[in-house]
Each structure stands twice: as structure tokens, then as C-alpha cells.
Amino acid sequence: MEGRYGRVLAAPHVRSLVGASVLARIPLGIAAIALVLFVQHATGSYATAGAVAAAYAGSAAVLAIGMARLIDRRGQTTVLLVALVVSSAGMIALLVFGLSGAPGPVLALCAVAIGALPPVTGCLRPLWPELLGTDVELTTAAYALDAILIEVAFVIGPLLTGILVALFSPQVPLIVGLVLVNAGTLWFASTTPSRRWRADPGRSPHLLGALASPGLRTLLLGAVGMGCCFGTLEIGLAGYGNDQGIAGLAGMLIALQAIGSSIAGLWYGANAERIGSIDRGLLLLLGALPLSVAVLAVAPGLWAVVPLALLSGCVIAPLSAAQNLLAGALAPRGAVTEAFTWITTSLVVGIAAGNAVGGALVDATSWRVAVLAGAAAASVAAVATFARRRTLVVVASAGADAADPNGAALNAAVAPTRLAD
DSSP, X not given: OHHHHHHHHHXXXXXXXHHHXXXXXXXXXXXXXXXXXXXXXXXXXXXXHHHHHHHHHHHHHHHHHHHXXXXXXXXXXXXXXXHHHHHHHHHHXXXXXXXXXXXXXXXXXXXXXXXXXXXXXXXXXXXXXXXXXTOHHHHHHHHHHHHHHHHHHHHHHHHHHHHHHXXXXXXXXXXHHHHHHHHHHHHHHHSHHHHHOOOOTTOOOOTTGGGGOHHHHHHHHHHHHHHHHHHHHHHHHXXXXXXXXXXXXXXXXXXXXXXXXXXXXXXXXXXXXXXXXXHHHHHHHHHHHHHHHHHHHTOOSHHHHHHHHHHHGGGHHHHHHHHHHHHHHXXXXXXXXXXXXXXXXXXXXXXXXXXXXXXXXXXXXXXXXXHHXXXXXXXXXXXXXXXXXXXXXXXXXXXXXXXXXXXXXXXXXXXXOOOOO
């Protein structure tokens, strides 16, 4: 395991890109909760804070796709820098207007601009084939590492936010996030692979962009279901914590999930071939997801919930890595950045929907019903993905690989992978 990841990190430019991406991603874990805390403190209204957070989330989802399409056409550098300026200006404006007592609609407009956070994650993923060549093992390990880094960002971000709010004030986490995203984005954009990256000039002119790929649309079913599952589970665990009368229990259980995800992600990156081809692995992981979550609903006590929370996280990073490997291989020519971005956006939309449904179910019934609803959403996604499994088949083409160096290694990693009927 160490050898494979060591070879990934030893490749030229990888350590700089990984370090820069970590700095740029931590603000993603800070933004959502820090925005709510700051706006509520500034206005005294949770309703206003929720509206501002919703404006940020909606803007981020829409702008991410638009920026990805621009990157696929113009390259990474200009888009990253313009996005950084817009997002930073929005954050500075939010801090100034919030501390000045501006009304909610003004703060919501600032949050819309903040949603233009530089898409460093979407920029890193297309670089892996260029950085690692056609080595299937290293490419798989790289995507597993990428999934783990996201988990790390979403553990460090909220934890850092809580510490800074407790020690200082609600605006400090936003300022720290602003510094980190600027440092990380500028570092990432200055690297040679990012500056030189260009998409395939023979891209399809299809108006749907990356969504023209049936296989990508199939992957999005899984991503939305995965998001719904974990969005509902988050609320269910919060309800469980309230029932137990233990403050912060939900946060601890979600952190355990992240630990389980990281451990499993490390194993998957070094041993993915043991569970078969990438598409077969994707189907197995999607099938395991609802089972790993449903057992939480029947846990007899906290002594059982703790290890089961750790277990439920073991699917996340491997499933994310498999999704991204296939997304890169199934993306239409010249739309690889957009393909990766659609996966992330679908996951976020699913989480938002899961949060809403989970909240209603906890209020109306119990936390157990909310957890089971999350497992049901994952089950539906798994069945739908299995029904469309033929769209996940990647047929390698030497000519296509030569014309599309950004996708060559990914095609090699998953093709041929036809599943039996």
C-alpha cells in the first residue's frame, strides 16, 4: 500500500498539487457552517442565515458547471484566477456589509458571489492521467487519495470553524477560509501541469456537454442517491444525539464515518483490482451502501452505533474513487472537467435533498425512520445504476487515446469491462 501511494506522491509536481488542493479545499468545509454562524450573529436571525447559506449553495452548484465548461474550452489558469477574484470579493463584501448591519437580501447577493469558489477539485482530477501516465494501479490510487483528501477537508473545516468561533468571533473562520483559498488557488494555478493543461480540441459540440454521455448520466444516479443517503443520515444522527442527550454526538459519529472512509479509501487505492473491474466495483459498492447504513437504524445502543458509524463510512471514499475513474473515462471528448464537476454537483444536490427529507422525518417520526429512508434512497440508486450497467462499459480505442491524452489512462484503467448479463 505504502509503495503505491509513495509512487504517486513521488511523481513530478504531485506533492505541490496535492498541497495546494488541500489548502484550497479546507474552505469548502468551513464555508457552509461559518456562513450560518456569522450571518446569524450579525442579523440575529436563523431564517436569514439559512437563506444566505441557501444562496451560497445554489450559486456554487450552478457556477461550478459553468466554470467547468469554460475550463474545458479555455484551460484552467484564467478561470481559476477570475473565480478567485469574484469569490474573494463576495466574501470581503459579506464581512463588511454583515458587520455594518446590512439587510438579508444584500448578504444573500454577497453569498451568490462567494459561490464562485475556484473549482480546484475539478481541475486536479483531469491532471492525474498526465501526471501518472498509463499506470492503472497509480491512477486508481490517485483517485482514492483524492477522495480521502476531500474527507480530510470536511473534517478539518468544521473542526477549525468551531475552534475559531469559540476562541475569537464568527467572522474569523471566514477570514481564515479566505486566506486559505487564495493561498491554495494561487499555488495550484502556478504549477506547470495546471498552466499547461488543455482539453481535447476535438470536443463534441453537443449542447448537453458532458451529459451527452449515457454512462455519465448513469453515474449521476448513483451520486444523487449517495448524497441523499448521507444527507438524510446526517439529520438522523443529529436526532439520535438529541435522544441520547449528548451534545455533539452527531459530529463525533460523522467524524467516525470520515475515519472509516479514509481507511477504506487507502485500502481501495492499493487493492482495487481485487474486487474486479472499476464498473463492477462501483456496482458492488453501491449495493453495499444501503446495507451499511440500514444497520444503524436497528442498533440496540450507543455501544453498537459507534462501530457501525465507522463501518458505514467505509463505502464513501472507494465509491467516490470509482465514480471519478469512470467519469473521466466516460466523459465526451473535451468535457472531462465538466464530467467530474457533475459528479460533485449531483452529490451536493443529493445531500441537500436528504437533509430536507431527513429533517421532516425526524420531526414527524423518529431518527430511525430517517436513517432507513436514506438507505432506501441508496437502494433505489443502486437498482437504477444496475439496470443501466451497460452504459458504464468503456471500449478502449487506440486512436481515441492518442487524440485524448487526458483520458488515455482512465480508459486503460476501466476497459474492457463488459459485465455479464
